[in-house]
Amino acid sequence: MTLVPPELAATVLERALSRGGDMAELYAEARGGFAISLDDRRVERPQRGRERGACVRVVLGDSTYYGHVDGLAEQDLLRVAASVADAVRGDAREPAALQSPVTGARHDVAIPPEEVEAARKAELLRACDERARAAGAEVAQVRIGYGETQRQIEVFGSDGRAAADDRTRIRLTAQVVARGDGRVETGTDTRGGHAGWELLDESPEDVAGTAARRALTLLDAVDAPTGRLPVVVGNAFGGVLLHEAVGHGLEADAIQKDASIYAGRLGEQLAPAFVTAYDDGSRPNEWGSEGVDDEGTPTRRTTIIEEGRLTSYLYDLLRARKEGVESTGNGRRESFRHVPAPRMTNTFFAPGDATPEDLIAGVERGLYAVSFGGGQVEPATGDFVFGVSEGYLIENGRVTAPVRGATLVGNGLEALRQIDGIAADLEIATGYCGKGGQTVPAGVGQPHVRIRELTVGGTAA
């Protein structure tokens, strides 16, 4: 089923360029979703939504003019194209003839979630609740969330480009609160992907079990140490460190405004030679994967760090054009109500040879940061902060007591230089990345990584 007939798309583009512009684009989208949650032993907030709309943008020099509209009716699209063109001051241009649409990398969905009976989703929540509560008497609160989204998109450009993509994502999350000895701790876990219900075929309740284990572990936690320490960062969600401390600084909008610590450093040796990292939106069925990006460029694997050298930034069409390079397929947007910007897809360190145990064995006194609650970076300076949601002390090469309240503070360039070991256990987790008021699903991942020294801000005085 198509959203916009190509003839109508051509007319919209022609209207959009009626007062000039280097490029015009029509982005159409039909999005829908279903979500349901369980809290306090009760299934609640069942919710279904459907939205359709389009965004038209015209680029002239360094300026972008855009508008969006709810609905995909012919008069809506023509009206928004005319109103965008109104703001442009130039001579009319003719769009190129539209090519046949590309669809990019495939991400097969075996069982479309919308075909699974909703009652089964409610059952899944109850099973997760039971699993979490069975983990220990101290489990006090369990919150489980299930969500599925479908996004059908079409993109048409005045350069003749046409593309379409169907995206289905599902995600299961668990948050468990444990109480004991006057202490309250929270554990979380998630499973998700650009995939269908098949993702939950194998023991989905484990997500709740893991969240419960994390909360219970923290009940015995000691205050986090303070100071400069070696840190072993866990796989999967540990990759949020790469995402925040490096990835954001490689997005070409920050680079071109010289608002990134990585600007002008292509080719520089930023990390030891055993460090390689990718952004890969084509990785099958991964959370941040798509067939084409939101400008119609097929997703691909981009090597951002190769054997320690900085090899590529991440581009959308606008920033690529400015530098005379190709888009890397990183032009993403939250919805038809937004314009694209360079955004990461799935960003991760390539696996090395070590085992996590090897990395830990080499640390006399340090921190094992298994998972983060999130993080933040100032791309202009590279300074970052991460909250450690599950962490342990490392003493004499062994993992000992769990710690609470640890924060990692540092600088991206410095942290890259300090990497001194990478394990083989690559795994990718499901993140949501916010930037410029837009939130997109982003895969974060890595194998276990050891950093020689980072500032750990703890609660212990």
Added chain:
Amino acid sequence: MRLEGSARRAVEEALASGASDADAWVEESTTRRVRVYAGEVEGLSDAGAHGIGVRAFVGQRAGYAYGTDLSDDGLAEVARAAREAAELADEDEYAGLPDETGTSDVDGLASAEFGSWSTEQIVELTLEVDRAARSPQGITQVENSIYADAQGSVALANSRGLASSYRATQAWAYSSAFAGAGADLMTGLGVGMGRDPGELDPEAIGLEAAERALALVGARQPASRRCPVVLDAFVAASFIGFIGAMASADAVQRGRSLFAGREGEEVADPALRLADVGSEPDGPSSAPFDGEGTPTRSTPLIEDGRLLGFLYDSRTARKAGGSSTGNAGRGSYRTPPSVGTTNLVVEAGELELAELAARVGEGLYVTDVAGLHSGVNPVSGTFSVGASGRLIENGEFGTPVREITIASDLVSMLKAVRFVGSEARWVPFGGSVKTPPLMVAEMALSGS
């Protein structure tokens, strides 16, 4: 009015498809956005949006659906989807429409001047913000200066006969300036907001961005210590946002708030007075009624050091045996109503910022925090967040500092607030908050 008609129609459709009760929320808005970089317009948009959200009850079960199609067929489809969703929920004895609906008297939500501002004028305003941010010596770049505004209407109808609507306008601008370069680059943010562009002071917004960046030039990582801290209004607002979330009756009833079971108890220093104010005209989140039609009001939360009460929607009020405080929030038509803060207001004190620093003697002035979402555990209240600012030396603002964390827990922090500054302002952090700077007796600062 047209939107009320759509809302009424959706409610009728929900009842026709088998719902026992229903409400419908309809929104329509237009937004404009200008983005300036290096003295040139980098982005300009003008966009419209609309949507409807229907909450349907089948007995004591509640379901929700939303959509963008406001045609008769579209409304019917959303209403039916909401009724079908309700079948999936477990019974909830407290679910239902509010017992009491109405509107509070809030004037001035929509500015009459708003419509007279042309695209050219708001572009000029944004350029002015940008020029001001770049003007002071030492500013190396302005990352961007952004102006955005919105005007819109919302309507709410329910199956007990409620049909009501209101219109609101809003304008805001901000700028992000850089001072220094390379490893010594520091950033600063300036913000302003109002009901129309005329309420914004473009020069003040730009200069604030520049001054905040310049104040941090040459920042270094200081040694770890425990010391008194002054939080500027931006930072104080972020923390106040977490305190407001703890006052949610929903969080309290689900055992997810540190305030659970502490109503009437001493939770803060008497210097701190905090209220949720949903009906003050200059509050960005003010409205005549909340997301389910209860009139908004002012709810005192902390006075004389005591926790006076919580924030309720109709469901949590029913469960507690009280009445709604008009805090059923709606993020947009995409989300069902749930308990949320409106505008959090910290009552201003007597001391100007310089006097707060003088009281501190030796300590830290925090002008920026990072990593709040990962660094604050809203359940246990412990936090450790990244920060930058300046040391307070000899009662005056001294050496700029960065790459530090400040740690404490929310309850200890509330009790440690010693002085409240006199310069209160609205800030778009922590939700919608009006607060002056706060002086806190002690926090753990971790640096080198």
